[in-house]
Structure formats: structure tokens, C-alpha cells
Amino acid sequence: MAQGNMNTVPPSLADKAGENADPAKLQLYADRVRVYAARVTGPFRRFKWATVVVLLGIYYLAPWLRWDRGPGAPDQALLIDMPSRRAYFFWIEIWPQEIYYLTGLLILGAVGLFLVTSLFGRVWCGYTCPQTVWTDLFMWVERRIEGDRNARMRLDKAPWTAAKIARKTAKHGIWIAIAALTGGAWVMYFTDAPTLVADIARLQASGAALFFIGLFTATTYLLGGIAREQVCTYMCPWPRIQAAMFDEDTLIVTYEAWRGEPRGKHKQGESWEGRGHCVDCLQCVNVCPTGIDIRDGNQLECIGCGLCIDACNRIMSRLGLPRGLVRMDTVSNQFARERGGGAPFRIFRPRTMIYAAILAAVSALMVFGLGTRSTLDVSLLRDRNPLFVSLSDGTIRNGYTFKIVNRARADREFVLTLEGIPDATFSVRGGPSDVQRAVLGARPDQVEAYRVFVRAPRGPLAGDSTPLRFVLEENAADGESSVQDTVFRGPG
Amino acid sequence: MPTKVETDSVTGTETTGHEWDGIKELNSPLPRWWIIVLWITIIWAGVYYVLYPTLPGWDGLWQYTARKDLSERLDAVRAGRAAWTDKLAVAPLEEIEADPDLLEFAIAGGRAAFADNCAPCHGTGGAGGPGYPNLLDDAWLWGGTLDAISATIEHGVRWPQDDDTRISAMPRFGVDELLTSAQINDAAEYVLSFSGSATDQAAAGRGREIFAENCAACHGESGGGNREFGAPRLNDAIWFYGGDKATIVQTIAKSRNGVMPAWGGRLDAVTIKQLAVYVHSLGGGE
Structure with missing residues (x-):
């Protein structure tokens, strides 16, 4: 049991506490304990590989998708064009004035994350977060070059020989190459991808492109290769927030303490009477990418990837014991099973219903907004x-600056008339x-600014401020129109 | 010299080894990073002294002066605009207005030059004030065409240093005793009657003859004005110095003869063109 108690605090902290028995000198700073995650196979690992491949595929290939928008417009399906202030998403073209679509997207992302988290725990952290995806990729490279857990631990302890230097150099070189590709792909979302690649090949890339490629190369290398689980444990706010989405009906990675304890080594042929099923093989700890012991219960560092489940199930199968000593389960089901029963997985709970309702409302608003989006703004x-x-x-004359924003990629013609002052x-x-009526043109994808001078006799003016309305109607069948209310100022 | 370095039992820090009247001091030097930063600043200062004109008589290796820096930047700005300013320099004013891109550039430049040079009198919006013409309306003393505006800007009004300046002089009818107070009063009433605002019809009637003899040569029989002499229209709703009777009496008695500098020698030809186009675009251009 001493082992169990020790594990309730991070090992490094426990070590410090042990060294300095004097509580006044307890260090709250924990040295980093390097995590040597072991290789593991199983359904969770396979699913994690699948998400890594799919997500990386989308990330690296999406900028290459083409979408024909006609002459003069970029043909990249996904593009944020900063210099010309446009964002392109397939058939949608967003102007800076429509930044609220980005707000909507961020709200959808956040609430979607809340919903998924309250249902299935930290699947975002375990499978889809870029930090997890790239760390997985970097760990895979590391394993191919330096070997599995034990080999890597030996290599790190070994003196610096030529072979060690060669392996380390190869690993970091490949990491940096991956990081550079990552940074390059990032920049491709902000500029034409084929042009960028051609410019880089001819050593003519712009300083801005090189700066951002360098920046994202550095951050990818540092976060995915060097910092890894430290990002999740110390830098990311989400582990702290997610506790608010959890309840007893959330699927999390659990350890069946009622079945596993008391744990202990087990010799072949020994009876399982009077002891738990956990043989303390530490496989669940060894495969954990954040280096924790899931048997201590749900904890901040757990990213919910389920690799410990794969590891434990292999051992349980080999021992002929029921699988699932470590499993994806809800807390309420765990309690029920401890008493010999079972609790159904409740998808419909007030929490999830509220999240789903918000999600549906914001989605509907977004779809409505995009569906009824006007290509004319005034x-x-x-x-x-x-x-x-x-x-x-x-x-009396008043001057106005009248701007027609033509978001369509076609020449358009509008008719301007005034209402409110009869003789104006x-x-x-x-x-x-x-x-009293003028035809105003608007070039494709342009903001046209017109200076309009309105002239009115003093007679019909109501005091020093008379309401005036600018009516703009498109000179086409089912064209768009816009009405702008303003005032006409006079001497009173 | 340090005599005996001891270790302090409370903090574990070494002492300096010195002892002054029984007082010992802990040796807690400045942090290493602090010392390093100090040395970097000292080295930085040395390099700075060599590169920049830091001492009288020393121009520095880089030969830097703020004036040279400014003129280089200004040259760079001018070079960047050369494509447009070269076009403006040769294009006739009407052609500038016909080319939308050139017009936009001219108006942008004119707006900036107007704020720097003209706004003190004519106002930032060009609306002027008593004695300073409103450039937005359709009343022009010397003409509201592009060429007329350009000539006024270039040569000024009653600006003695410029031979081509716009010049005219309204006599001081009161001060120089050309007319009596009563005659001036009658003339003022007659002037007001052009716009239907005379209060004393009898006086206005007497004023008709005085106006015909003294004023009509420049301002016209019916007060229509004459741009040859910069003589304002008197029969419209716009008054240069003010349309109340007291102001008109004062104008007749003391005259006005306002002055505007000639900008030909101060601003380059392109800027004057930009200003002319800008003023013409404000709404009153002819």
C-alpha cells in the first residue's frame, strides 16, 4: 500500500518530500520526469493511429484543394488572403466585415467540445488535439530510430558514443523536417500553395512566409518533440476547465479498484483468492504518453487516450482473467458494478441537452446567416x-460619402433615389x-465610394435636421436593394 | 584583504571575510545575469560611441545624421510616388479629373496639402469664415473653374511679391471721404435690396444712384459681381464678410481688400495641381 500512497502525488514531488523531511523545506517545484512511453497494440491504439493519419492528411493536403471562382479570383479552396482581406472556404467568401462568422465558428467549436467532453471525456485531448497528434507522430519517429521504452532509457543513460550521436542527430533531424513541413503547410492556408512551393524551391519566398514557416517549425519541434506532455499538464488550460463538464455519467478511463485491489505480483498457478486482479505489472504506466498511473483514478494529466486499456487487456488475456480492469466507463456504472449491478450509459442528461441545444441554435443561426447572406452592403x-x-x-447642400460593397464577382448596376425631402x-x-435618380455602377468584388451632394430648398426642411432616406435598388430582375436612413442638416 | 571567510549558520551563505568593528557581512553578490547585462550595456555604449556622432567633432563611422535620415526617407517616399506624380506633372487639369485613379491620387494628396497649408484660413473642411471664402459653395470671387482655382493658388490674391497676383482695390468710401455717412447708409440699403432684405425702401431708392456711380463699375448694375476684379456678387444669398447692414456699411466705409499668399514659390507644381483638383472636387467646382 505504501506504493499506492506514494502515487497520489507526482513521483518527483514525492521524492523531494522524501529527501527533505522538514516540511518547511518542501519544494513545490517538480523536476520533469522523462516519459518513455512503451509501444502498445490494441483497438484504442489502432483508432488513435487512424485519427493521426486522417487529421495529418487533412492538414497537409487541404491547401492543395482547388476551387474555381472564375478569373481574377484565387482558385484555392481554403485560403485566408490577408493582403486582399478575404477568406475563402470552398463556395463561401468572407469579407472582414463578416468576422462574426468566425465568432460563430469559435462558439460552435467551444460548445461542441463541451458536449463531446461531457459525453465521452477527453477524447479531444486523447485523439484530435494537434498537440496529441504531432506528439504521437514524433514518438513514432523516435521509436523507429531509438527503439522502444527500454532501449531508449538505456540509450539516454549510455555515454555519448558515435552511434548515440548518430541516432540522436537522425531523430532531431527528422523531427525538424516534419516541423518544417508543418510550418510550411500552415503558411499554405494563407497564400497560394503551389506558388509558395515554387517560390521556396527557387529560393524566392517572401520574408513573411519564411518567418512564419520558421516560427511554426520552431513551435512544432518544441511542443511536439521536446515539451510533449508538459504542454498538457502545465501549459494548457483545458485540463483545468474540463472538470466542469465531467459528471458521474461521463465516459472516462477508469480502473476497477474493487476488482484489482489488493494488487500484487502473481506467480503462475497461484490462487486468485483473497487478492485483486491487478498484478502490478506497470504496463498501464509504461504505455501512458503523460506518464501517469491510471490506478490512482481520474487525474488532471490523463488525456483519455485509452492506451492503458490496450496494455492492461493484453495482460488480462494472457492471465486468463476478464478484460476491462482498466476500461472506458462512467463513474456511476463503476459504482453499480462494484455492487454487482450495472448502470446504463445516459446520453440524455440536462448537461448534454443544454450543450446540444446551444449547438443547434448557433448552427441554425450560422446556416441562416450564410443562407440569407447578401452580396450587397451599403x-x-x-x-x-x-x-x-x-x-x-x-x-442648402449636404455632402455624403456613399459606399457600395459589391461582394459578387460580377459588374452590377444600381439606381439611387432619395425619399423624405420632396424637392431634393x-x-x-x-x-x-x-x-432625382442616378445609375451607380459597382465593379466586381469592390467597394465603390461615391461622393453624393444633396441639394434642397429651405422651404420643406423641418428645422435643422430633416430625415432623409437613400434607396438603392439593383438594376436587374430579382436584384438586391438597400435602404439607408440619414438626416439632412440645415440652418434651422 | 579577506581574512577569514566563514559560513553563516542561519542562511548557509559565506561571509565576505572582512570584519569591521565586529560586524561581518554576508557575501551575496549581484546575480550573474545582472552582471552580464551590465557588461553588455557597457560594450553596447562603447560600440555606440564609435558608430554614431557622439562627441563634438566626431561624425561616427556610420556618418549618421537625423537630417540626412529624414531627407533619405522623404526621397524614398517621393520615389515611391513618382509613377503618379510624374503623370500629374504633365497631365492637364481636365485630364486629371477624367482619369478616376489619377483623380483619387490627386484628391488624396490635395487633402493632405490643404490641411497643411490652407486650413488655417479656409478651415479643415474648406468652409472658411467671415473674410475667408467658403470653398464648398458655388460663389467664387475669382472663378471656380480648375484653371481659375489653380491660378489663384499659384499667384495668390493681392500678394505684392507676385507679378501675376489677383489684384483689385475697393476704395475706402468712408475713410477717404468719398461718400458721406448718409450716402453710405443709402448705398447699403440699396445693396440689401438686391436680395430683398432692405428695411428702408426710401433710403434704398436714394442709394440706387450712389451705387450706379460708385459701385456698379465693378459689382455690376444689378449687383451681379465681376470676377475680373474679384468683385463679389451682391444679389445672392452668400456674403463674404457678412450680410447684415452694419457689416455692409463697414465694408463700404473702410473697404476690405483681403490677402491670400501666392503658393507658387512655396509649393511645387504637382502639389498646386493636387490642391486645385481637391478644391474643385469639394462641391462648388465649375
């Missing part, structure tokens, strides 16, 4: 310096003068 700015101009015939006429700079 902004109207009244001159304030001066507020109005008196003309020689006694009429207007002039467009560089266009018609003193008219």
Missing part, C-alpha cells in the same frame, strides 16, 4: 465638416448633376 457617411453649405440661390436633388461627383 454604408452612408454624412459630412460633418461642415454640416451643410448654403448656396448662392439660397438652397442630388449630384454625384464625376457623374450626373441635380437629378
Whole structure:
């Protein structure tokens, strides 16, 4: 049992406490204990490999997808074009004014994460988080070059020989190469991918591209290769937040203490009477990518990947004991099973229903927004310096800057009329003068700014501020229209 | 010299080894990183002294001066705009207005130059004030075409140092005793009657003859003004110095003769073109 108690605090902390018996000198700083995760096989491992392959495939290949948007427009399906202020997602083209779609996407991401976490625990951490995916890839490289857990531990303890230097160099070299590809792929989402690759091949890549490739190469190498589980344990806020989504009906990685304890070594042929099924083989600890002991219960460091389940099941099968001593289970089912019963997995709980409702509402809002999205936007700015101009015939003139945002990739024509002041006429700079109706053009994918001077006699003006309405209608069948309300200022 | 270095029993720190009247001091030196930073700053200062003009008579290896730096940057800005300014330099004003891109560049440059040079009198929005013409309306003293505006900017108004300046002089009818107070009062009433705001019709009637003899030569029989002399229209709703009777009486008695500098020698030709196009675009251009 002494072993069990020790494991309730991180081993490093326990060591410190042991060295310095004086409690006043207890160090709260824990040295990093290197994790040498052992190889493991099983369904969870296979699923994790599958997600790694699929996610990396999407990440590296998605920038190469093409999408024809017509001449003059980029043909990359996924592209955030910073210099020309556009974001492209297949058939959707987002302007900076529509940044709320990004907000919606982030809300969907967050609430989706809450829902999945309250149902299945930390599957995000265990399978889909970039930190997990790249760490898995880097560990795979490490295992191919330096061998499995024991070989790696031996190698690290061994003196620096030529062979060791060669292996270490090869490992870090491949890591940096992967990191560079990762950084390169990241930049491809912000520029045309084939052009970028050609520029890099001809050593003509822009400084900005090289800077960001370098930045993401460095962070990928540091986070995936060097820092690894330290990111999850110390840097990431999610392990701290996720406890708020957990309840007794959440699927988490559990250890059946009621069946496993008291644990102990077991010799072949010995009776299982009076002892638990855990043979203390430490396989679950050895395969853990964050280096924890799942038998201590659910803990902050556990990323819920389930590799310990694969490891334990192999041992249980070999011993002829029931599998699932470490298993994905809910806390309520564990309690029920301890008493010989069982508890059904409850998907429909207030918590999950609320998350699902928010998710559905925000999704519906997003779909509605995108579905009814206008390709016309208008902004109207009244001159304030001066507020109005008196003309020689006694009429009053107000100046307005009238902008037509044409999000369509086609030339469009609109008709501008005014409402609110009966005798008002207007002039467009560089266009018609003193008219009551003018045709304004808008080039494809452009913001057209027109200076509009409205002129009105003093008679119909109501005091120093008269309501005025700009009505813009597209000169086409089922065209779009826009109405802008403003005021016309006068001397009063 | 250190005599006896001891280890302090409480903290485990060594003493300096010195003893002053029985007082010993713990040897706790500055942190290494701090010392390193100090040395880096000292080295930095040495390098700085050599590279930059730090001492009188020493120009530094880089020959840096803030003035040279500024002129280089300004040259770079000018070079960057050369493609546009070269076009502006040769294009006639009407052609600038016809080319949307050139017009946009000219207006942007004109707006900046206007704020720097013209705004103190004409206001940041160009609306002027009493004695400073409003550039947004359709009343022009010397003409509102592109060429007229450009000429006014280049040569100024009543600017003695410029031979081509816009010049005219309204007599000081009161000060120089060309008219009596009563005559001035009658003329003012008549001027007001052009816009239908005379209060004393009898005085206005007497003023008709005075106006015809003294004012009509420049301002026209019916007060229509004359841009040859920069004589304002008197029969519209716009008043240069103010349209109340007291102001008109004062204008007749003392005259005004406002002045605007000639910008030809101060601003380059391209900037003057930009200003002309900008002012013309404000809404009153002819």
C-alpha cells in the first residue's frame, strides 16, 4: 500500500518530500520526469493511429484543394488572403466585415467540445488535439530510430558514443523536417500553395512566409518533440476547465479498484483468492504518453487516450482473467458494478441537452446567416465638416460619402433615389448633376465610394435636421436593394 | 584583504571575510545575469560611441545624421510616388479629373496639402469664415473653374511679391471721404435690396444712384459681381464678410481688400495641381 500512497502525488514531488523531511523545506517545484512511453497494440491504439493519419492528411493536403471562382479570383479552396482581406472556404467568401462568422465558428467549436467532453471525456485531448497528434507522430519517429521504452532509457543513460550521436542527430533531424513541413503547410492556408512551393524551391519566398514557416517549425519541434506532455499538464488550460463538464455519467478511463485491489505480483498457478486482479505489472504506466498511473483514478494529466486499456487487456488475456480492469466507463456504472449491478450509459442528461441545444441554435443561426447572406452592403457617411453649405440661390447642400460593397464577382448596376425631402436633388461627383435618380455602377468584388451632394430648398426642411432616406435598388430582375436612413442638416 | 571567510549558520551563505568593528557581512553578490547585462550595456555604449556622432567633432563611422535620415526617407517616399506624380506633372487639369485613379491620387494628396497649408484660413473642411471664402459653395470671387482655382493658388490674391497676383482695390468710401455717412447708409440699403432684405425702401431708392456711380463699375448694375476684379456678387444669398447692414456699411466705409499668399514659390507644381483638383472636387467646382 505504501506504493499506492506514494502515487497520489507526482513521483518527483514525492521524492523531494522524501529527501527533505522538514516540511518547511518542501519544494513545490517538480523536476520533469522523462516519459518513455512503451509501444502498445490494441483497438484504442489502432483508432488513435487512424485519427493521426486522417487529421495529418487533412492538414497537409487541404491547401492543395482547388476551387474555381472564375478569373481574377484565387482558385484555392481554403485560403485566408490577408493582403486582399478575404477568406475563402470552398463556395463561401468572407469579407472582414463578416468576422462574426468566425465568432460563430469559435462558439460552435467551444460548445461542441463541451458536449463531446461531457459525453465521452477527453477524447479531444486523447485523439484530435494537434498537440496529441504531432506528439504521437514524433514518438513514432523516435521509436523507429531509438527503439522502444527500454532501449531508449538505456540509450539516454549510455555515454555519448558515435552511434548515440548518430541516432540522436537522425531523430532531431527528422523531427525538424516534419516541423518544417508543418510550418510550411500552415503558411499554405494563407497564400497560394503551389506558388509558395515554387517560390521556396527557387529560393524566392517572401520574408513573411519564411518567418512564419520558421516560427511554426520552431513551435512544432518544441511542443511536439521536446515539451510533449508538459504542454498538457502545465501549459494548457483545458485540463483545468474540463472538470466542469465531467459528471458521474461521463465516459472516462477508469480502473476497477474493487476488482484489482489488493494488487500484487502473481506467480503462475497461484490462487486468485483473497487478492485483486491487478498484478502490478506497470504496463498501464509504461504505455501512458503523460506518464501517469491510471490506478490512482481520474487525474488532471490523463488525456483519455485509452492506451492503458490496450496494455492492461493484453495482460488480462494472457492471465486468463476478464478484460476491462482498466476500461472506458462512467463513474456511476463503476459504482453499480462494484455492487454487482450495472448502470446504463445516459446520453440524455440536462448537461448534454443544454450543450446540444446551444449547438443547434448557433448552427441554425450560422446556416441562416450564410443562407440569407447578401452580396450587397451599403454604408452612408454624412459630412460633418461642415454640416451643410448654403448656396448662392439660397438652397442648402449636404455632402455624403456613399459606399457600395459589391461582394459578387460580377459588374452590377444600381439606381439611387432619395425619399423624405420632396424637392431634393442630388449630384454625384464625376457623374450626373441635380437629378432625382442616378445609375451607380459597382465593379466586381469592390467597394465603390461615391461622393453624393444633396441639394434642397429651405422651404420643406423641418428645422435643422430633416430625415432623409437613400434607396438603392439593383438594376436587374430579382436584384438586391438597400435602404439607408440619414438626416439632412440645415440652418434651422 | 579577506581574512577569514566563514559560513553563516542561519542562511548557509559565506561571509565576505572582512570584519569591521565586529560586524561581518554576508557575501551575496549581484546575480550573474545582472552582471552580464551590465557588461553588455557597457560594450553596447562603447560600440555606440564609435558608430554614431557622439562627441563634438566626431561624425561616427556610420556618418549618421537625423537630417540626412529624414531627407533619405522623404526621397524614398517621393520615389515611391513618382509613377503618379510624374503623370500629374504633365497631365492637364481636365485630364486629371477624367482619369478616376489619377483623380483619387490627386484628391488624396490635395487633402493632405490643404490641411497643411490652407486650413488655417479656409478651415479643415474648406468652409472658411467671415473674410475667408467658403470653398464648398458655388460663389467664387475669382472663378471656380480648375484653371481659375489653380491660378489663384499659384499667384495668390493681392500678394505684392507676385507679378501675376489677383489684384483689385475697393476704395475706402468712408475713410477717404468719398461718400458721406448718409450716402453710405443709402448705398447699403440699396445693396440689401438686391436680395430683398432692405428695411428702408426710401433710403434704398436714394442709394440706387450712389451705387450706379460708385459701385456698379465693378459689382455690376444689378449687383451681379465681376470676377475680373474679384468683385463679389451682391444679389445672392452668400456674403463674404457678412450680410447684415452694419457689416455692409463697414465694408463700404473702410473697404476690405483681403490677402491670400501666392503658393507658387512655396509649393511645387504637382502639389498646386493636387490642391486645385481637391478644391474643385469639394462641391462648388465649375
